Amino acid sequence: MRKLLIGLITVAIMSGCAHAQARQTTKQAHTKSHLPAHLPAHLPANAEHSVYHADADAMGDIDKAMARAKLRGTKLIVVMGGNWCHDSLGFAARLDKPKFKALIEKNYELVYVNSGEKPRQKDQNRAVSKRFGVAAIAGSPTVFIVRTDGTVLNPDSAGYWRYADSIPEDMSYAYLSYYADK
Numbered sequence: 724m725r726k727l728l729i730g731l732i733t734v735a736i737m738s739g740c741a742h743a744q745a746r747q748t749t750k751q752a753h754t755k756s757h758l759p760a761h762l763p764a765h766l767p768a769n770a771e772h773s774v775y776h777a778d779a780d781a782m783g784d785i786d787k788a789m790a791r792a793k794l795r796g797t798k799l800i801v802v803m804g805g806n807w808c809h810d811s812l813g814f815a816a817r818l819d820k821p822k823f824k825a826l827i828e829k830n831y832e833l834v835y836v837n838s839g840e841k842p843r844q845k846d847q848n849r850a851v852s853k854r855f856g857v858a859a860i861a862g863s864p865t866v867f868i869v870r871t872d873g874t875v876l877n878p879d880s881a882g883y884w885r886y887a888d889s890i891p892e893d894m895s896y897a898y899l900s901y902y903a904d905k
Contacts (some may be wrong), residue, residue, distance in 0.1 A: 744799030773806045774815045775837035781848045798902070800831045802887035803825040803838040803846075803852060804864035811838075811864040817895060826896065830903035831868075838863050857881065868902045876902050 728836065785801060792799050801820075804811025819825060823831050827833050838860050839847045845860040855867045855875045862885025868876045875881065880898075887895070 748844075767802040772847070774835045775806050775811065777805050777837045777840045777847065779837065781836045781851050782854075783832075784834050785836070785851065785854075788834045789871055789873075792832040795832070797829075798831050798871070798876070798905075799867075799868060800827065800833045801836055801851065801855065801867040802864050803831070803836045803848065803860055803867075805837060805839050805842075807840070808844045808863045810862075810885060810887040810889075814864050814866070814884060814895075817892060820892075822896065823899070824898075826899055826903065831899075838865070840899075842867075855881070861885065868899075876905050 748887045784898050785799070788799050802811070802814065804814065806812065818827060818833065818896065836848050836851050837853075845863055849859070852858070854873075855869065856878055858881065861882050864884045864887055866877070866884045866887075867881050870876060882892070
């Protein structure tokens with residue numbers, strides 16, 4: 724089952740690569756509107772909608788979420804991304820939808836970690852990625868699903884989310900549901 728699920732996600736991600744040109748065109752279209760080029764159209768261009776906070780105590784936030792997860796008997800989702808990243812913001816918006824919020828509330832503690840403030844920067848909070856077995860983030864967002872003992876459940880697919888906005892919603896939901904039961 725795991726190999727099938729990861730295989731399906733890989734196919735979705737690869738199709739996302741095929742849409743890279745279309746995504747660039749979309750980003751260029753945003754520059755003509757009131758939004759900066761790096762924000763998806765469905766998110767307003769102001770700081771109150773930022774989810775990846777540069778001044779947050781990322782490791783402290785993770786430790787607190789891990790403690791809550793232990794008390795609740797759930798797992799942790801750590802999403803490393805940036806407010807400059809279309810896919811990071813798209814994934815955060817997806818997780819904010821009622822269907823995803825219910826799944827997360829029941830099965831996870833969710834922590835957003837800023838991987839960098841500048842476009843293409845992925846080295847801020849490198850200690851967090853190293854904690855979960857990744858020396859350097861290759862793309863954002865990178866999504867770690869972690870047990871309360873620190874075991875990363877998705878080491879082979881944590882970086883697959885770099886094209887998160889192109890992955891179909893039902894596949895994202897299936898992925899998170901799959902790991903909720905592990």
